[in-house]
Amino acid sequence: MPQTAIEARGLVMRYGDREVLHGIDLVVKQGMVLGFLGPNGAGKTTTIEILEGYRRRAAGYARVLGMDPATGGRELRERIGLVLQETAHNPDFTVRETVRRFAGYYRRPRPVDEVIAQVELQEAASRRVRALSGGQRRRLDVALALVGDPELVFLDEPTTGFDPAARRQAWRMIGGLRDLGKTILLTTHYMDEAQALADRVAIIQAGRIVAEGTPADLAAAQRVTEIRFALPAGAGPGDLPRVSGAVHDGGREVEISTEDPTGDLLALTSWAAGRGVGLDGLTVARPSLEDIYLTLTGDKEAAA
Amino acid sequence: MNPMVLAARETQTMLRATWRNRAGTFFTILLPVMFLLLFGAINRDGTVQLGPHGPQVGYTTFFTPGMLGMAIMASTFVSLVISLAIMRDNGQLKRLRGTPLPPWAFFAGQVLSRLVLVAVETAVVLALGRLLFNVKLPPSATAWATFALVALLGAATFTALGVAYTRLVGNADSAPALANAAYLPLLFLSGAWFPIDGLPHWLGSLANDFPLARLLDGMRQALIFGHGPGAVWPDLRNLLLWLAVGLLVALRTFRWERAA
Numbered sequence: 182m183p184q185t186a187i188e189a190r191g192l193v194m195r196y197g198d199r200e201v202l203h204g205i206d207l208v209v210k211q212g213m214v215l216g217f218l219g220p221n222g223a224g225k226t227t228t229i230e231i232l233e234g235y236r237r238r239a240a241g242y243a244r245v246l247g248m249d250p251a252t253g254g255r256e257l258r259e260r261i262g263l264v265l266q267e268t269a270h271n272p273d274f275t276v277r278e279t280v281r282r283f284a285g286y287y288r289r290p291r292p293v294d295e296v297i298a299q300v301e302l303q304e305a306a307s308r309r310v311r312a313l314s315g316g317q318r319r320r321l322d323v324a325l326a327l328v329g330d331p332e333l334v335f336l337d338e339p340t341t342g343f344d345p346a347a348r349r350q351a352w353r354m355i356g357g358l359r360d361l362g363k364t365i366l367l368t369t370h371y372m373d374e375a376q377a378l379a380d381r382v383a384i385i386q387a388g389r390i391v392a393e394g395t396p397a398d399l400a401a402a403q404r405v406t407e408i409r410f411a412l413p414a415g416a417g418p419g420d421l422p423r424v425s426g427a428v429h430d431g432g433r434e435v436e437i438s439t440e441d442p443t444g445d446l447l448a449l450t451s452w453a454a455g456r457g458v459g460l461d462g463l464t465v466a467r468p469s470l471e472d473i474y475l476t477l478t479g480d481k482e483a484a485a
Numbered sequence: 486m487n488p489m490v491l492a493a494r495e496t497q498t499m500l501r502a503t504w505r506n507r508a509g510t511f512f513t514i515l516l517p518v519m520f521l522l523l524f525g526a527i528n529r530d531g532t533v534q535l536g537p538h539g540p541q542v543g544y545t546t547f548f549t550p551g552m553l554g555m556a557i558m559a560s561t562f563v564s565l566v567i568s569l570a571i572m573r574d575n576g577q578l579k580r581l582r583g584t585p586l587p588p589w590a591f592f593a594g595q596v597l598s599r600l601v602l603v604a605v606e607t608a609v610v611l612a613l614g615r616l617l618f619n620v621k622l623p624p625s626a627t628a629w630a631t632f633a634l635v636a637l638l639g640a641a642t643f644t645a646l647g648v649a650y651t652r653l654v655g656n657a658d659s660a661p662a663l664a665n666a667a668y669l670p671l672l673f674l675s676g677a678w679f680p681i682d683g684l685p686h687w688l689g690s691l692a693n694d695f696p697l698a699r700l701l702d703g704m705r706q707a708l709i710f711g712h713g714p715g716a717v718w719p720d721l722r723n724l725l726l727w728l729a730v731g732l733l734v735a736l737r738t739f740r741w742e743r744a745a
Contacts, residue, residue, distance in 0.1 A: 273505035
């Protein structure tokens with residue numbers, strides 16, 4: 182049984198003389214949610230547009246639902262659902278008309294009203310696309326991705342521009358898709374989104390995959406713990422005791438990335454006790470996916 | 486999926502889109518009707534001479550087919566260039582390309598919906614011309630069929646040319662200007678409004694190679710003189726040639742996405 186929804190090996194893409202993908206490997210098993218992360222311009226959208234059939238790879242191997250995406254054509258499009266990064270629909274049609282129109286393009290569409298309910302657009306079903314809010318339009322995009330009852334859904338930054346409540350709502354919806362057994366390739370800028378939704382994460386940087394695994398694997402691979410606290414009044418950064426980890430000086434905010442949290446904490450707390458001060462706001466945490474992402478994509482300093 | 490059903494649905498969708506956005510599209514489409522009423526009222530008793538040695542005919546009899554040509558080009562070429570550029574710019578075309586809808590079904594919907602519009606407009610223009618200005622209608626079934634053939638072929642030709650022309654349009658903002666850059670000079674040079682006899686010979690014969698002049702000529706032959714298909718064969722041949730050119734360029738150069 183072929184249980185692999187997406188398999189890409191050594192994908193290379195060139196625009197003219199400029200090579201933008203230098204050999205991407207990506208495997209997405211059926212029923213899995215892959216979070217595909219990377220900074221703008223790293224090649225996320227190019228990679229997924231190759232897999233969606235919009236672009237032809239310059240070299241490499243690609244199979245999507247067992248088909249070559251470059252030649253899969255109509256048969257492939259029957260079985261995939263797309264939320265593109267930027268898209269539009271006829272502004273003069275209502276939500277229901279738009280979903281019904283797309284439903285007509287598929288062999289076995291899902292019931293229109295059921296799909297509208299799934300993206301929680303029932304109240305807006307008779308409203309014209311022109312009058313929808315940004316979040317409602319994005320949910321319409323998702324409805325159109327689902328109406329053909331696809332096995333595999335590509336979500337290219339589905340929640341960009343959402344307010345926090347709308348994002349939580351979108352997460353519930355995407356979680357619901359996962360529970361239905363859909364395979365999902367999700368690109369996002371939000372690490373908490375990948376953490377909440379993705380079974381596995383792949384990070385792309387400058388056209389290469391720089392890390393791949395479950396969020397827990399990636400955290401474990403980092404082997405560092407972050408210690409943070411506020412510098413006590415009257416103490417300067419130079420007054421801190423020696424620790425094994427790297428000290429990031431953030432003004433009054435101290436951040437220490439260490440592979441020996443126990444030893445460093447002992448040194449810090451002894452130092453503070455000796456001076457009779459507290460370490461306000463002391464936290465000890467495994468690196469978040471965001472920390473890992475920033476480290477791997479080399480944006481740590483820029484973000485600090 | 487039955488191909489006929491898909492094409493019919495797309496046609497219906499496009500007609501509904503036109504109807505919903507009537508403020509945006511009807512001006513382009515109804516402008517010829519307004520022109521017919523205005524110019525006809527101003528010049529209802531005038532006559533024009535067809536060609537240097539041609540017969541005298543009533544101005545409104547001459548002008549009505551001119552407005553039909555204008556209506557056909559406006560509702561195919563002009564409206565298509567503008568709407569395709571908008572749909573390409575904002576990502577609608579790219580999204581459609583990502584569905585199983587075959588491209589030919591999409592274009593069938595574009596073509597058929599515009600043929601319906603053209604048929605309605607033709608009926609309106611002819612009816613108004615007849616009622617208000619006593620314009621002559623084709624005297625025989627053969628002349629009617631010839632007229633319909635020329636008009637349909639003209640509409641198909643300008644639809645194909647519109648799709649092809651979209652390649653030259655960089656973005657939606659420039660689409661109306663670029664569409665009019667082809668439309669307005671062609672209307673003038675092809676004699677849609679008044680006979681063009683004073684043109685330099687080379688310009689006159691060049692204009693006569695473009696499809697609008699041949700569409701107008703074919704319709705006038707059938708409407709005014711009641712000629713049959715044999716008499717308009719040179720016009721049909723020219724339109725078929727432009728149709729082939731338009732289709733070839735459209736198929737080879739059409740882009741579903743805006744330039745990066």
